[in-house]
Each structure stands twice: as C-alpha cells, then as structure tokens.
Amino acid sequence: MRKWARRLGKIVVFGVLAIALLIGAGAIYEQASIRNDMKSYTPSGKLYKVHGENMHVYTGGQGDVTVVMVSGWGTASPYVDFSPLYERLAPHVKFAVYDRFGYGYSDTTDKKRDIDTITDEIHDALKAAGQKPPYLLAAHSLGALETIRYAQKYPDEVQGIVMIDGGSPEYYNIDSEALQSSFLNTLLIKTGVIRMLYQSDGVIESSRATRNGLKYVPDDLIRIDQIASMLTLDNANIKGEFQQAQTNAKIVLDAKQPFSFPLTILTADYFGVSEELWTKSQAAFTSWSLQPKQIVVKDAEHYVHQYQPDLVAEEILSLAKR
Template sequence: MKKWRKRFVKFLIFDLVIVLLLLSTGLIYQQVGAREDAKILVPPGKLYKVHGDNMHLYTGGEGDVTVVLASGWGTANPYVDYYPLYEKLAPNTKFAVYDRFGYGYSDRTDKKRDVDTVADELHELLEVSGQKPPYVLVGHSLGSLETLRFAQKYPDEVQGIVMIDGGSPEHYANDTSDTASVIGGFMNQFRIKTGLLRLSLQSDAVVEASNANRNELKLVPDNLKKLDTTALLHNYGNANTVDELREMSANAKVVVDNKKPFPFPLTILTADYFGASEPEWDKTQAEFTSWSEHSKHVTVKDTEHYIHQYHPDLVANEILELVKK
C-alpha cells in the first residue's frame, strides 16, 4: 500500500512538472511572438496624440469631402479590412481609416470605452491630423454607434452617413448577450496568454475559417493578409475591445436617448447573409431609416456581414453618391 502511494505521488509530481513545463513554454512562446508582432506592425499611416495616447490614421485620395471609415468590433486591422473599399474611393475622394484604441496600430488606453469618449477621440484625431469637414461617415457593424454619436455631437461637420451592415442603436440597446464575459473570461484569456491561440493560427485552415465571413480576404493582397493575422494576434481580447462589448448596450441607449432625425442623408446597407439573415435583424435594419429625414435602405445580395469584402464597388458607389451631394 505504501509503495502504491509513493508511486501515485511520483506520478502526480511528474504530471505537475509536465503541466508547468508546458505552461512555461507556452508563456515564453507567446511573449516572444508578441515582441515579433510589434516589429512587424509598422504603422502605414501616422500616429497622433489623442487624449495622451497614440492613435493611428491612414489617409489617401483627394477632394473637398473626407470619407471617415469606422470599423466594426473585433476588426483587428481596419487598414487591411477596408483595403478593397478605399482602393475604390481613392480616385474620387479623400478617405481616412482610423484605429480606435486597442485596434490596428493604435495604443491601448485606460479610458473607459463609453460612446462619448470614443466619439470625442475621433473628433480630436481628425482635428490634430489636419482633416477638414465636411465628412461622410461610414460605420461597419458596432462602428455604427460612434458614427451616430459623432453626428449627434458635431452635426455641422457631417454631410452624410453610410452604414455597412451597421446595427441600429435600438438593436444594440436591447441586446442581452454577454459576449464580453466570454472574450474577457478566464478560458479565452488563458488561450491567448499561453500561446494556444497563436499556435492555432499557424494553421492555414484555421486562418481561412476565421476569415470566412470576410470572403476569405480574397480581395486583399497576400502581404496584407499576413498583417491582418499579425494584428489579430496582437489585439484580440485586449481590455479595450472587451470594454467596448461591456459598454455596448449602455452606449446604444445614450445614442437612442439623443435621437433626432438627421437632416443629412443616411444610407443603410444590409447584408442578405446568402439568404440566411435573421428576421429580427432585418426588421431593425428596415427601421434604421427613421434616423434620417433623407434615408435609403439597400439589401445587398450574396454577401456576409463584411459587405465591403464582397462588393466594394457597390459600397463605394453608395458612399460617392453622398460625397457628390
């Protein structure tokens, strides 16, 4: 009996040593990889001090109107994600792609991700970088909230708004999901910090699956695809992005509480999800038109949530319509 106990204790110690060794190896693997990510993620645009931290802005094109592109939640590298769209816009107008704190090439911040702070950060970024209104604001997905709040706070600077499958404030205000607890939870953070996420993304099949709703980035050059994966490893699950999810419902209610139909045009582009869209989403998308006195709703066929990765020509044409008004 004593021999059995001694063997059992030895097995436990051995297993514990193996587990600790694997954890240590994973932590080192993640830390070394994170340092390499930082070397690769050289800003393609410029960094500007906004509320004391560095915020990234990438601009191009020429014109009297600037199209400001706001990414959706979790879009790790907006510069890459919007590539198919701003390539279409550049010959016809000026554009500006910005990274919220915690995204792309911007710093992370200790400031709460409430919608007023985010909208004010964008306004300051546009000012310090020398951009001039009028702006046509483009919001994808959750980027709709900061876009609308910016328009509420600075209406004289806005010429129009285009939503790329952007959720309505009413939709987000009633959203009861707790995604923040999943993304910011122990198991997911353990996966990130021990290098398991990094290891999984060495597989082309896993990367392709993660880009499934972005048309597998078929319209993006290979070198930018690699940058996108690097940015995902660098930014996924950080405190700023998790806080955005926590604040989502409260932020939406702030926007709803200040609702007054805009006097400028609002175009709502809704994905058909290849015929698999949800009735409730379609309903709130149709009702989204109530946010402007001059609204337009278009359901885009044969597309997923990232419409601009499937039909950038269509999206660009809708934006340019508002640029020319």
C-alpha cells in the same frame, strides 16, 4: 500499498512539473512571437497623440470630401479591413481610416469605453491628423453607434452617412450577454496555444470565412491582419466596447432626432438566411434621416465591403457628389 502510494505521488509530481514546464515554454513562445511580430508591425499611417495616448490614422485620396471609415467591433485592423474600399475611393475623394484605442496600431487606454469618450477621441484624432470637414461617415457594424453620436455632437461636420450593415441604436438597445474572458481563454492566449492553432490553414480559413476569405485584400495586408489579430486577443478596450454597447445605444437613442442629411443603409442579405430581428431593425433604421435609403445587398454577409466593394464604393461616392 505504500509503494503504490509513493509511485502515485511521484507520477502526480512529475505530471504537475510537466504541465508547469509546458505552460512556461508556451508563455515564452508567446512573448517571443509578440516581439518578433512587433519588428515588422509598423504603422501604415501616422500616430497622433490623443488624450494622452497614440491613435493611428491612415489617410489618402484626393477631393473636397473626406470619407471617414468606422470599423466594426472586434475588427483587429481597420486599415486592412477597409482596403477594398479606399483603393476604389482614392481617385475620387479623400479618406481617413482610424483605429480606435485597442485596435490596429493604436495604443490601449485606461479610459472607459463610453460613447462620448470614444466620439471625442475620434473628433480629436481627425483634427490632429489635419482632416477637415465636411465628412462622409462610412460605418460598419457596431461602429454605427459612434458614427451617429458623432453626427449628433458635430452635425455641421457631417455631409452624410453610409451604414455598411451597421446596427441601429434600437437594435443594440437590447439585453445582450456580457462578453467575458474566461481563465481558460486567457491561459490559451498567454501560453501561445491560440497562436499555434492559427498556424493551421483550416483555422485561418475559418477565421476569415465571414470576411469572404479576404478575397479583395492584397497578400501583404493579409499578413498584417493576422499579426493584428494575434496582438489584440483578450484586449480590454475591445471587450469594454461590447460591454458598454447597450448603455451607449441608450445614450444615442435618448438624443434621437432625424438628420437632415442623407443616410444610406446597406444591408447584407446573408445569402438568404438573415435573422428576422436584424432584418426588421435595418428597415426601421431609415427613421434616423429625412433623406433615407436602404439597399439590400445580394450575395453578402456582415462584412459587406469584403463581398461587394464596388457597390459599397459606388453608394459612398453617390453621396459624396451631392
């Protein structure tokens, strides 16, 4: 009996040591991979000091109007995500794509992700980058909240807004399950397990499925997107935005007053399987402007600009010409 007990004890000890070695090796692999990624992960635009941290803004194009592109929640690289749009817009208008803190090439910040802080950061980043209004704001998903708040705080700088399947403040002003980072999830990230999974073609394809497989994105930018996705895993700023969404939506709602400028709502048809609550909220979103317009975009999912970039660019340019 004692022999079995000693043998079992040895097995447990060796098992614990083996697990510890695997975790240690995984952590070393993850850190080495991050260092290797950072060697090639250089800003595509420029970094500007905003509220004590570096914020990335990528600009280009020509014209009198500047289209400011506002990414959705969790979109690791706005620079990559909006590439199908700014390539089509550049010959006609100027554009600016910014990375909120915690995204893309921008630093992270310790400041709370409340809507007014985020909006002020955007305003100061555009100013630091030498951008001048009037702005035409093009916002995707949760980016709708900071876009509307920007227009509320700086109405004289906004010529119009295009929502790219952007959620209304009414939609976000509902109870939502808080985004939590479990110990297991953090462990899988820190020990390189998630990174190793992303070496599988199947996992990569699955992760890009809602973005149309990045069909309209060049291969070199797809590589940047993959690096950004790895570097922003378990990001506190990104999680903070989600956790603040309802509170931020209420702040925007409390200041509601229909805008005098045009507001175009581009709503994905989700290939015929859209949620009823989302569909109704999109139709009601037109109440935010005295010059509203809604278009249901066929054959598209949430990242409409990855499915129908020509249509989205056309609607943006139609407002830019006003």
